[in-house]
Amino acid sequence: MTDQPLELVVRASHEISLLTSDRITKALEELRLTLATAHALWAIDPGEPAPSMKALADRLFCNAPNLSFLVNQLVERGYVARDVDANDRRSRVVVLTEEGRRARERVMRVTLEQSPFAGCEPEELSRLAAILQRVLDRTGPRPSTRPARGGGGRTG
């Protein structure tokens, strides 16, 4: 009954996702982050131009009020700051603080360490990466400016 490969893949993928979330929650507490705020933090790559609120919301699959809330949380914790975009004074860009850069590093490190995928052989990982990338490419590019490896997400 559950022999359909598609169902197996969807179930397993979801299970892995839950398992990962479950595992990293404790480590995030030490940074005073939740899954949602950690996500938002992850989505800000210090190696790329600081994203606007709108760009960040798109990346995280959330709407503007939600992102305002999340960025407020990160501001309160000293991890990011808002700057007015000189080119369009309506727009605010979200910039990592030094603290924020460190916290983001830690979030990424912990997540990769705790990931169920961490036990895979390099060769298996490569095959997996290729397939998943192909799947995402097939879904069509996401709106606006998305850094090639920019994916953060929504929690909900």
Add this chain to the structure above:
Amino acid sequence: MTDQPLELVVRASHEISLLTSDRITKALEELRLTLATAHALWAIDPGEPAPSMKALADRLFCNAPNLSFLVNQLVERGYVARDVDANDRRSRVVVLTEEGRRARERVMRVTLEQSPFAGCEPEELSRLAAILQRVLDRTGPRPSTRPARGGGGRTG
């Protein structure tokens, strides 16, 4: 720097997960379900013995109060009912109603249809299923009793 296969896999996997959630949300509204309640509904397989609250909570990586809340939602919508377990009168088992069985079918169908994995070739799906299953197997069987997952009230 971001060429590590593990990071690519974790990012892609997460992105796919968010994309799926985003896509099915609208369809779930028609069933008066949210992601959390739909997930709980999905976790009750009518082909297996009705799970206890505890068993269900373990399956969903959530704690007892949270599951009580979710099951209440499903009861209000007429999708499940609680029964006292005759073997242990402390325990309640969660049983699908006829409505619930139909709703669950619809949740599964919509989710599979909308999944980014739906576009994969059968052969690709099989490879994927094999790898993901191996990953889950390596994480070891789920313990009967596990500490709760985080997310709720803290911070501040």
Add this chain to the structure above:
DNA sequence: CCATTTACTTCGAGTCTCGAATCAATGACA
């Protein structure tokens, strides 16, 4: 200049999640 659009914020409401406290049933044991 004025109307419209865009980016963002605030507000209110509904949802989700948790820990602490509570209750009932079970199990262990003297």
Add this chain to the structure above:
DNA sequence: TGTCATTGATTCGAGACTCGAAGTAAATGG
């Protein structure tokens, strides 16, 4: 049998997340 610790579940209070509606400020297009 009676007592006590344990277990399964619920209730309660509070923090966190998410969204739609409404509002503000800046840009755009006549």
